[in-house]
Amino acid sequence: MLNKYKLFLVPLCLLLVGCSAQKNQGKEKQTATQASKVSQSQAKSSQTAAASQSSSATSKSSAANSSSSSSQSQQQNTNRLAQFNQELKANLKDTLIPQADGLATGSDKLNVRYQGNTANYTISYSVGAQAKEFNDSSISQEIPYAEFAKKTYSSADEAGQQINHQTASDSQGLPEIDLGHNIKGYLDSGAGQRYLSWNEGNWALRVHAAAVNNEDPQQLAKQTVELLETYRPPAPDPYGEVRFDTNTSYGSRNQVIVWQKGNTIYQLSGHSAETAIKMAASIK
Structure with missing residues (x-):
């Protein structure tokens, strides 16, 4: 078992x-x-x-x-722009030119050409379909959005005659408009036109509007006063004048800043007030 x-x-x-x-x-x-x-x-x-x-x-x-x-x-x-300015300085010697193009867009296709000499010249600024060389002959076919010109006269008196300088006393009795920053403008209306004028230092400023087209100069005048708080054009000697217009169109350069320096007159004209002010303020 x-x-x-x-x-x-x-x-x-x-x-x-x-x-x-x-x-x-x-x-x-x-x-x-x-x-x-x-x-x-x-x-x-x-x-x-x-x-x-x-x-x-x-x-x-x-x-x-x-x-x-x-x-x-x-x-x-x-x-x-800096390259163009070097070319301008080389051709026009010691002269004043804008250091800003005044553009919001299109600076990459900025084109520049000039005519004249050191005493008398016109510089044209345009935006083309393509960027071109300085003073290229084909740029003359483009419509400038701004021009900067210098003209030399035989005397300071002759140059001064090119400036229409008015003071507040010339506008006495006209309706006053508050333009901001303690600046008063004076509105002159008649014959279907409106002119709003004021003074800042040695500058006499005026905005034109066509009353027959129901245009009002106040908005542009207030915008101009605001811009001039930031951008200051060169000091005139003795006087300068600003002539702006509410009516703008493509190719028009009716926004004008002109000032005297001795026997020389400088003028910056642009397609918009803002462009003209910014370019003028950058001149040196």
């Missing part, structure tokens, strides 16, 4: 040992699987982080490139 039990116990033990081994192998496989999943998860996290860093770096690079491109464009626009 004992031998029979022994024979029975031996297979049973072998069976138990086999089951235990299979369980251990199952646990090892489960552990290995879990470890593999953890490893894959970590790998995916690393890949996601790397992709995020790469995307962030690309975004920063794009922003930097965009900023650099914008900066380069602005620099090119500034350098274009």
Whole structure:
């Protein structure tokens, strides 16, 4: 009987040992699987982080490139006018010229040409379909948005006759208009026209409007006063005159700033009051 039990116990033990081994192998496989999943998860996290860093770096690079491109464009626009001014200085010697083009857009296609000599000249500023070389003959086909001119007279008296300087005493009895910044204007109406005049220092200023077209000079006059708080034209010697018009059209340059310096008259005419003021204020 004992031998029979022994024979029975031996297979049973072998069976138990086999089951235990299979369980251990199952646990090892489960552990290995879990470890593999953890490893894959970590790998995916690393890949996601790397992709995020790469995307962030690309975004920063794009922003930097965009900023650099914008900066380069602005620099090119500034350098274009500066280059023209160097050419003008070389041809017209020691003369006064605008250092700003007065444009909100289009500076990259600014074209400049001139006629005359150091004593008498006219510089034309235009925006073309393409940027051209300084004083290119084809620029004469473009309509200037502004012109700056110098004219020399035989005497200061003769030059002074070109300036129509009026004072507040010339406008006594006319309706007063508050233009802001403690400046009073005087409105002169008649024959279908309106003229709003005032003085600032040695400057006499006037805005014209056509009453027959229901135009009012007050808005432009107040805008002019506001602009002159920031942009100051050269000091005249002795007087200067500003003649602006509410009626503007393409190619018109009826916004005029003119002033005397001894026996010389300088005149800046532009297609808008703002352009004329900004260009005149930059002259040196």
